[in-house]
Amino acid sequence: MDLEGRKLTILKAIIQTYLQTGEPVGSRTISKYTDLNLSSATIRNEMADLEEMGFILQPHTSAGRIPSDRGYRLYVDQLVAEKTQEVANMNTLMIEKTNRMEKVLKQVVKLLASNTNYTSMITGPAFHGNKIKFIQLSRVSENQMVAVVVTEGNIIKNHIIETQQDLDEQQILKLNLMLNTVLNGLTIDDINLGVIAKLKEQAGVHSDIITDVLDAVAEAIRTDEDEMEIYTSGATNIFKYPELSDSSKASELISTLEEKDALAEFVKSTMTNGGENTGIQVYIGNESPVQTMRDCSVVTATYELGEGVQGTIGIIGPKRMDYEKVMDNLKTLQAQLDSIFKKE
Amino acid sequence: MDLEGRKLTILKAIIQTYLQTGEPVGSRTISKYTDLNLSSATIRNEMADLEEMGFILQPHTSAGRIPSDRGYRLYVDQLVAEKTQEVANMNTLMIEKTNRMEKVLKQVVKLLASNTNYTSMITGPAFHGNKIKFIQLSRVSENQMVAVVVTEGNIIKNHIIETQQDLDEQQILKLNLMLNTVLNGLTIDDINLGVIAKLKEQAGVHSDIITDVLDAVAEAIRTDEDEMEIYTSGATNIFKYPELSDSSKASELISTLEEKDALAEFVKSTMTNGGENTGIQVYIGNESPVQTMRDCSVVTATYELGEGVQGTIGIIGPKRMDYEKVMDNLKTLQAQLDSIFKKE
DNA sequence: GTTAGCACTCAGTTCATTGGAGTGCTAACA
């Protein structure tokens, strides 16, 4: 479904104008705006065609045209095609370095929101088949131990275990040694019944504690939607766009952002959607898997932190968002995050 | 500034009616609603008095009266006085037990929001002069160590330390032993220069690592507003109250909830405000330390987790919130949280 | 194929009108 040159130019002009104003675009505007030197009447004819083809639509008779989801889609695809692999040459964003991952994420998401004037979100890196690098049990008090699990990418999780039996230092040391030898380098998927049996056998008298420990490990390592850390920022930016800010829509959207499980679902589905070439994905209106976002567009990018460890950054805005700017922003950020995390 | 009986009755009637309707209350309504058997004219006279005293006000001439901040304050104080220490006999809320503190908090805050139809918030327990119970350094990779700090109340924090020197297992063991002996039972305030000097002396060759470790400990233990975990829920409930839901106010409020630092400030100030008898505090309109909440009321309660370890639960709603219900809710929850956490 | 012209449509704004809720004040009443 390709368009001949002139129609495409007009469609682009309509979309670009609409992106800026948010108001339906009339034929006269286009007639003046483009350098096609066509009268408004001609434009009207073309517009009628474009409407028939489903790229634009009229909110009501005697109003201008606005892009349809399909129109946006064409526009975005065109955009991507044009700027193939162009190096994002934006001024680099100032990200203060800190060793707390959480802080970096919060900072980034805030920055992105204020930079784009849209709502932004970011997920912490998920342990997509991440390997255990270090594991340690320590006795904290009489019947409590803490299990610390460090995985590739230096993600630390800990978990308290209530113990029935009292272990002495010597036994704990032995247990630790064993756990590390057996579990080191394994992913959660690698821990199967065989491994468990082996561990229990080696643990001997303390085999019941192994169950607890493995539970803790699983708990710590699990990639679960409700476990996924998601930060959002600039939720209130949606009030800047009238088409989203009437109170029922705004309320719905903000709930979605606050609850986070819908976002988690979204992120999960983008992951499985496969990362194409650049890893930047655009969901326009109904293309989004989350119903409450049907009036929005969502642009996501994936950043990497190591093999298989990746997180998602996303922008949520009105369908008439400045896709070009947003994609550039994400590309830059993607690069920066990659470098920041990989350096550490 | 006490009120004679009849004026008080009328004021209460005005407030109660306004709490329900949100509309200015007229004299006729009161005349019918109360069992005082007074005509609307009489009520009008009394209302004029009440207005002069500053308990109620008129949005404009020829409108009914609405309570002023001062009116609410009187009402709330009265409420508190009446129900002295009445055992909250609400049906206990269903809190599913889980060993993850974070999950409990999220669940509680969600529950509270849906139960009250207001916005709710909760902070994780803060380490108010909390004692170190256990500390451990472990080598994770060649030049990285992880410091795990457990404090009273079983709050675990960890921190990665980049090391220059490479320590062997033996040295780490020694270091750990020393750290635990010296630091165990101390609060962050107790760690003064003397303690530090002592540690460094004992550490000998590895004295430079002590600085890093202490930084990590400080980082881990610090009670800091931007470090404070705050969960909110039901932000969109504000759309249920017209007086808060016009888009500029709503936007401001939601930003405040999203950013969380203002909330943190709030919580901090409630902490210092002293915990009175029940630990429940009410901030009406301008009484709130946070400017963006001047159109709201905030009710907070403190729950305890151990000596000095406490968190805050709060409800944010319109000034005409159902104070009685909210306070009851908080009281119940407070009791439940106390028992849940103390049992574990 | 392009353009000028014209009749038509429709959302949004302005403006005056109206209704109703509520007040303040005064005069009468117990």
Place this chain on the structure above:
DNA sequence: TGTTAGCACTCCAATGAACTGAGTGCTAAC
């Protein structure tokens, strides 16, 4: 002296008519 009825007045909110202006579709001419 406190209470009440009555009345004139005020002001908001809703209603609806009239108007404006942007934009269209269609037709006929270029």
